[in-house]
Amino acid sequence: xxxxxxxxxxxxxxxxxxxxxxxxxxxxxxxxxxxxxxxxxxxxxxxxxxxxxxxxxxxxxxxxxxxxxxxxxxxxxxxxxxxxxxxxxxxxxxxxxxxxxxxxxxxxxxxxxxxxxxxxxxxxxxxxxxxxxxxxxxxxxxxxxxxxxxxxxxxxxxxxxxxxxxxxxxxxxxxxxxxxxxxxxxxxxxxxxxxxxxxxxxxxxxxxxxxxxxxxxxxxxxxxxxxxxxxxxxxxxxxxxxxxxxxxxxxxxxxxxxxxxxxxxxxxxxxxxxxxxxxxxxxxxxxxxxxxxxxxxxxxxxxxxxxxxxxxxxxxxxxxxxxxxxxxxxxxxxxxxxxxxxxxxxxxxxxxxxxxxxxxxxxxxxxxxxxxxxxxxxxxxxxxxxxxxxxxxxxxxxxxxxxxxxxxxxxxxxxxx
DNA sequence: TCTGGGGTCCTAGGACCC
DNA sequence: TCTGGGGTCCTAGGACCC
Numbered sequence: 001x002x003x004x005x006x007x008x009x010x011x012x013x014x015x016x017x018x019x020x021x022x023x024x025x026x027x028x029x030x031x032x033x034x035x036x037x038x039x040x041x042x043x044x045x046x047x048x049x050x051x052x053x054x055x056x057x058x059x060x061x062x063x064x065x066x067x068x069x070x071x072x073x074x075x076x077x078x079x080x081x082x083x084x085x086x087x088x089x090x091x092x093x094x095x096x097x098x099x100x101x102x103x104x105x106x107x108x109x110x111x112x113x114x115x116x117x118x119x120x121x122x123x124x125x126x127x128x129x130x131x132x133x134x135x136x137x138x139x140x141x142x143x144x145x146x147x148x149x150x151x152x153x154x155x156x157x158x159x160x161x162x163x164x165x166x167x168x169x170x171x172x173x174x175x176x177x178x179x180x181x182x183x184x185x186x187x188x189x190x191x192x193x194x195x196x197x198x199x200x201x202x203x204x205x206x207x208x209x210x211x212x213x214x215x216x217x218x219x220x221x222x223x224x225x226x227x228x229x230x231x232x233x234x235x236x237x238x239x240x241x242x243x244x245x246x247x248x249x250x251x252x253x254x255x256x257x258x259x260x261x262x263x264x265x266x267x268x269x270x271x272x273x274x275x276x277x278x279x280x281x282x283x284x285x286x287x288x289x290x291x292x293x294x295x296x297x298x299x300x301x302x303x304x305x306x307x308x309x310x311x312x313x314x315x316x317x318x319x320x321x322x323x324x325x326x327x328x329x330x331x332x333x334x335x336x337x338x339x340x341x342x343x344x345x346x347x348x349x350x351x352x353x354x355x356x357x358x359x360x361x362x363x364x365x366x367x368x369x370x371x372x373x374x375x376x377x378x379x380x381x382x383x384x385x386x387x388x389x390x391x392x393x394x395x396x397x398x399x400x401x402x403x404x405x406x407x408x409x410x411x412x413x414x415x416x417x
Numbered sequence: 418t419c420t421g422g423g424g425t426c427c428t429a430g431g432a433c434c435c
Numbered sequence: 436t437c438t439g440g441g442g443t444c445c446t447a448g449g450a451c452c453c
Contacts, residue, residue: 031453051421052421054421056419056420056421057421058420058421058422059421060421060422073453074420074421074453075418075420076418076419076420076421078418078419079418079419079420080418082418083418118452118453119423119424119452119453120423120453121453122453200451200452201426201450201451201452202450202451203450203451203452204450204451205449205450205451206450206451234427234428235427235428236426236427236428237427237450259424260424260425260426261424261425262423262424263422263423263424264422264423265421265422265423266421266422267420267421267422302445302446304446304447312419312420314448314449315447315448316446316447316448317446317447318445318446318447319445319446320444320445320446351421351422353422355424358445422453423452423453424451424452424453425450425451425452426449426450426451426452427448427449427450427451428447428448428449428450429446429447429448430445430446430447431444431445431446432443432444432445433442433443433444433445434441434442434443434444435440435441435442
């Protein structure tokens, strides 16, 4: 049962044998900052900020002590330090976060194979099949939190509910260092008083549009006519949010989700205009992208370049190539051509990025599936194996290989015929 | 206050195909 | 003469999340 204390904050739930809340959302508290504090225990209890000190940096993570001064992640570092001048600023160490994340995910995997990592510090678990072994969701969440603390020294909060969205909301309400179970029967009571911004997928822009319709709480959205929502947000968002507001969320916990794009970008300390510097950066970024493509067993069919100018205007340009690649030089050549053809006209560049989209499993190309119909037919079994490994999305992309010639007119410079 | 870097998903228009 | 309907792919931009 969700309850509130005097201040209106939801408090950690009491033990419950409820089995309906079988989806767990586990979220690490102030993750990067907590990992840093493992090496700097003397800083415990102090406001600590993780991030660079550069002129254009933002806060990567902040301890709860720093948050009390109004410091939050993604906030410009300059603003954060104005709000909390005595904060200790630590450089980030991503390898440590990755290692800590792996340790946590391994612990989750001991409970069930149905673990879906959502980011470096979050995951969903479906524990419906684990209750026989480990007890009800409340007991599992409690045990996981204890084990993570004992083995990594880090603090995790857990939300449990009958759907992903409500579980995620429950974990955010449980923070810091808490656990909240929302049984299916309590879902609407839990959901409806919360602000629309608590809906997963509602940010500043959507909140403003909903506000214009007079919709402030999730309960308001649940009662709103779907037509009005559609006019304000478009059909997909409207249907999705309306369902969420009614506590309906059919998404299941999906352990294997294959990546859809790989990219890198940099923001320069000062805006740049020098073409040689830009070309060098594009090669460097292309090299990092290509390296990750090869490590992941992908080739890319579409290269995209992102440019952000001094005034923060941001554009992207992309090009689908006839032959997929994981070679840095080829990606860089595409990126440079896209840059050269873009409307830069000597404007200062603040950010530049390179991204590989339309990823195709390298194995599909290597097996001759790219341009050999005979090979394709002989390799139906191989496709099934790919589906096993990479999921249905990858197979759909792989199915493109049946017809390797680019659509007429879609590839300038005479791609196919 | 002045805005990182990693991503995902949706929309919308044009080209093209049947 | 004015002109379909459904579908896919490509591209660009934007909202959103951590």
